[in-house]
Amino acid sequence: MSCCGPPTILSERRDTLVSKCEIPIIDLGHMGTERCPQKGVLKQVASKLVRALSEKGAAFLVNHGIPECKIKAAYRAFDTFCELPKESRAKFERVPPCDHGYILPEADQYSSEEKESRHEFIVTSIDDALPDEDVPSFRVAVNELTRDFKQLSAMLLTALSIGIDQPPDYFVNKHANILDEGNESALRMMYYPPSCLDKGSTKYGPCCDIGTFTLFAQDAEGGLEIQAPHSQRWGHVGHLPGAILVNSGECLAKWTSQKLSPLKHRVVVPENCRRGRHSIGFFVYPDENVVIDPLDIKIPIPIEEPVICRMQKKKRGVLNAYHHLQRRFRETYAS
Secondary structure: OOOOOOOOOOOOOOOOOOOOOOOOEEEOOOOEOOOOEOHHHHHHHHHHHHHHHHHOOEEEEEOOOOOHHHHHHHHHHHHHHHOOOHHHHHOOEOOOOOOOEEEOHHHOOOOOOOOOOOEEEEEOOOOOOOOOOOOHHHHHHHHHHHHHHHHHHHHHHHHHHHHOOOOOOHHHHOOOOOOOOOEOOEEEEEEEOOOOOOOOOEEEEEEEOOOOEEEEEEOOOOOEEEEOOOOOOEEEOOOOOOOEEEEEOHHHHHHOOOOOOOOEEEEEOOOOOOOOEEEEEEEEOOEOOOEEOOOOOOOOOOOOOOOOOHHHHHOOOOEEHHHHHHHHHHHHHOO
């Protein structure tokens, strides 16, 4: 059976943000390519993207150019890796301060509130160690996805620049070394084993991503919940077959003077499913030597912005991307 066949859609008892149309859907069809973008379409996408991130913190991307079969191939390759004996998997274990590598479930310490472990493989460079002998399909799947995610990221960086009235290459130039030396961007493959926890229990989070934005794909098992900017309500995202979720991160929030706030999210045990859950995140960070200088931009936000005290204003000054990312990495992986 082809992995590009129609996806299995699971019925859900409760409403989701997808079913209630509460997450904007942005069609990237006819945008052109990174080298030859269609300016008219790109401008429309830019306006919709900035509005979506300012109001909701996230948007679904459709017709983005990444076939579903490539996502599923990565899921299968990672499943095969997770089935290897522990000693075989340990050969590729992440060794700090390097971020590349496999994180054993018992070593996963992303959040003090996390109640359940997960398998994770972080790819910061396709030239680093991958399980070629044990899982020959692993490198092929990673190479395909990283290339496609980089191309999609470049188009979104261009759209974001246009959407906040900056030159089209404003953000692209500040992210020139994605998945290369001097940049902390990463592809992260994650697998949550079948859960024995009660439905609704937190498996991961809550947290905000620390980079510019994240591209996120998940299977039909669900479990992802988000909290929109200026809201205290958690919403269950649900599954939109073939779509990729984009959400804003802390670096983009600093660049836009908090006009595009970082999206808080978490993973909970789904209501109707006890099977494992797969997801892939492409975390886009600026180059380490880039200075994050807050821009004076105006984005209409329908909800009144919270009052910022003087101490908070001091934290909004110019910040080097390397210093911000390293500080947040230390906080994230602290034991």
